[in-house]
Amino acid sequence: MIAFEAHNLTVSYDKQPVLWDIDFEIPEGKLVGIIGPNGSGKTTLIKAAMGILEADSGFVKIFEKSPDEIRERMGYVPQRQSVDWDFPATVMDITMMGRYRKGKLFGRLSKADREIAVDSLKRVGMYDFRDRQISELSGGQQQRVFIARSLAQQADIYLMDEPFVGIDAASEESILNILREMRSAGKTVIMVHHDLHTALEFFDWVVLLNTRLVAAGSKDEVLTEENLRTAYGGKLNVLSRIADLVKRQEYPLREEDSKE
Amino acid sequence: MNDFWIILEGSLVAVSCGLLGAYLILRKMAMVGDAISHAVLPGIVIAYLVAQSRSSILLLLGAALFGLLSTFLIEILAKKARIQSDASIGITFTWLFAIGVILVSLYSGNADIDQDCVLYGDIAFVPLDTLFLGERDLGPTPIWLQGFNLFLVIAMIRIGYRGFLITSFDPSFSSGLGIKTDTWHYVLMGAVSFTVVLSFNAVGAILVVAFLVVPPATAYLLSNQLQTMMIYTVIFGVLSALIGFYLATWWSASISGAMAVASGILFLGVLVYQKLLRKRKKFLAITN
Numbered sequence: 001m002i003a004f005e006a007h008n009l010t011v012s013y014d015k016q017p018v019l020w021d022i023d024f025e026i027p028e029g030k031l032v033g034i035i036g037p038n039g040s041g042k043t044t045l046i047k048a049a050m051g052i053l054e055a056d057s058g059f060v061k062i063f064e065k066s067p068d069e070i071r072e073r074m075g076y077v078p079q080r081q082s083v084d085w086d087f088p089a090t091v092m093d094i095t096m097m098g099r100y101r102k103g104k105l106f107g108r109l110s111k112a113d114r115e116i117a118v119d120s121l122k123r124v125g126m127y128d129f130r131d132r133q134i135s136e137l138s139g140g141q142q143q144r145v146f147i148a149r150s151l152a153q154q155a156d157i158y159l160m161d162e163p164f165v166g167i168d169a170a171s172e173e174s175i176l177n178i179l180r181e182m183r184s185a186g187k188t189v190i191m192v193h194h195d196l197h198t199a200l201e202f203f204d205w206v207v208l209l210n211t212r213l214v215a216a217g218s219k220d221e222v223l224t225e226e227n228l229r230t231a232y233g234g235k236l237n238v239l240s241r242i243a244d245l246v247k248r249q250e251y252p253l254r255e256e257d258s259k260e
Numbered sequence: 261m262n263d264f265w266i267i268l269e270g271s272l273v274a275v276s277c278g279l280l281g282a283y284l285i286l287r288k289m290a291m292v293g294d295a296i297s298h299a300v301l302p303g304i305v306i307a308y309l310v311a312q313s314r315s316s317i318l319l320l321l322g323a324a325l326f327g328l329l330s331t332f333l334i335e336i337l338a339k340k341a342r343i344q345s346d347a348s349i350g351i352t353f354t355w356l357f358a359i360g361v362i363l364v365s366l367y368s369g370n371a372d373i374d375q376d377c378v379l380y381g382d383i384a385f386v387p388l389d390t391l392f393l394g395e396r397d398l399g400p401t402p403i404w405l406q407g408f409n410l411f412l413v414i415a416m417i418r419i420g421y422r423g424f425l426i427t428s429f430d431p432s433f434s435s436g437l438g439i440k441t442d443t444w445h446y447v448l449m450g451a452v453s454f455t456v457v458l459s460f461n462a463v464g465a466i467l468v469v470a471f472l473v474v475p476p477a478t479a480y481l482l483s484n485q486l487q488t489m490m491i492y493t494v495i496f497g498v499l500s501a502l503i504g505f506y507l508a509t510w511w512s513a514s515i516s517g518a519m520a521v522a523s524g525i526l527f528l529g530v531l532v533y534q535k536l537l538r539k540r541k542k543f544l545a546i547t548n
């Protein structure tokens with residue numbers, strides 16, 4: 001089944017298009033990276049997919065439905081800087097928001113909701129901080145709270161905006177394992193990601209963006225030197241090294257195989 | 261008895277303004293109350309001119325309508341014209357207030373309406389306006405109005421607690437859940453507008469603006485959860501009214517003014533207490 005589909009999608013701010021005629025599909029059960037330089041429209045794409053921003057033309061479909069019809073099955077991690085972390089709320093308060101539902105905003109949250117939130121906090125290793133005010137967390141811990149909140153949504157498709165920014169290597173590894181487990185359970189995880197080196201290791205599907213779609217598909221198809229140059233403007237030395245790595249892909253793959 | 265009514269009215273205003281003000285502070289819109297209290301002027305004048313009466317209900321409605329209108333204008337300027345929200349607040353209320361001033365100066369010649377009677381209520385007069393049911397004295401009318409309004413505000417916050425919480429903290433995530441953030445915003449602003457106008461009529465502008473901002477700001481310093489912030493807001497609001505009243509008696513000064521001053525003193529007190537506490541903690545951490 002197609003988990004995500006953008007069709008002729010154009011989105012603009014003040015008549016200035018920041019996504020132009022984007023067209024691609026993502027199959028179900030993949031870990032997907034959205035990659036591109038600053039200002040290339042990654043956040044905008046995620047917001048359009050969540051139905052937070054209106055498209056000028058074209059549309060997004062999730063599991064062949066419009067985002068509005070299928071919100072209960074979508075999880076979301078906004079960019080961390082998008083909120084005020086001095087807000088008077090505890091880690092638990094924020095995680096519980098993952099259990100809020102449009103129709104049930106007025107009713108009580110059940111014990112089961114609470115258990116789901118607790119479980120999500122444990123999975124990202126933030127349970128011990130549950131009663132801390134969010135302003136007293138480090139940046140990486142705040143990021144983990146946001147991930148816990150999205151896990152509490154128990155969705156089938158997750159859209160995450162730079163979830164790994166500021167997260168240390170050990171937590172990154174453990175969160176990545178959670179995401180891989182979710183993938184094995186048939187869930188789709190789409191995330192904006194900045195680090196090209198780790199992108200290679202994390203994702204099985206990549207969407208390369210620079211206002212226009214540069215390429216979308218399995219990572220070895222997409223992460224070619226030519227595509228990377230188109231997306232990043234061909235100035236960076238690092239690009240050819242990445243492309244080299246992709247070419248010599250047997251090597252990292254074997255390493256991963258031997259770990260298992 | 262009069263003293264009691266004045267303190268009670270002050271507390272009722274402090275609590276309803278403070279609870280709503282807590283949300284305004286968290287949404288970085290603390291000065292909206294100030295804006296509304298000015299922007300209502302044309303509403304009051306127009307209501308008076310249309311109805312040719314000083315019936316306070318009509319004037320209140322006209323005022324509340326313009327209060328709400330000003331929050332729409334602020335939103336539109338901020339969102340569509342991409343102006344900083346403090347600037348759009350400034351533009352909106354000076355503009356509406358100016359229109360009000362012009363209307364007053366144009367029509368005050370043939371009508372008994374002037375800026376003073378429109379703009380400044382005084383809490384000292386609260387006990388004079390008594391509500392009678394037949395022969396029975398039910399106490400001052402403003403107390404009943406304010407009490408009823410406070411009841412509505414508390415009911416709204418209780419029922420909509422989670423909606424206001426999530427739309428204040430993370431509007432993007434809320435929209436992602438399909439929650440109508442704009443609707444929540446305007447419900448809140450409607451309540452703010454009505455409360456400001458009602459309180460303003462009873463206790464005057466400065467006190468309303470002070471109660472909207474200062475007790476919740478004080479509470480913010482001490483709270484790590486929204487519920488705690490609300491509880492502290494109530495405590496500091498009532499304390500401000502109480503202390504302010506006795507300060508005013510002592511100084512024989514304006515009661516509204518003294519209540520506003522009291523809220524400021526409480527804020528400073530808490531701020532200093534916190535600084536000292538932090539120093540002490542640091543000291544203990546170092547010596548250990």
Ligand SMILES: Nc1ncnc2c1ncn2[C@@H]1O[C@H](COP(=O)(O)OP(=O)(O)OP(=O)(O)O)[C@@H](O)[C@H]1O
Binds near residue numbers: 013036
């Ligand atoms: N609220 C906004 N108003 C106007 N323009 C905006 C707004 N948000 C983003 N833009 C513009 O849209 C373009 C795409 O922004 P977007 O946030 O989607 O980029 P991004 O790929 O997420 O970048 P980054 O890697 O820095 O997060 C940028 O050129 C930006 O200047």
Ligand SMILES: [Mg+2]
Binds near residue numbers: 044079161
């Ligand atoms: Mg971004």
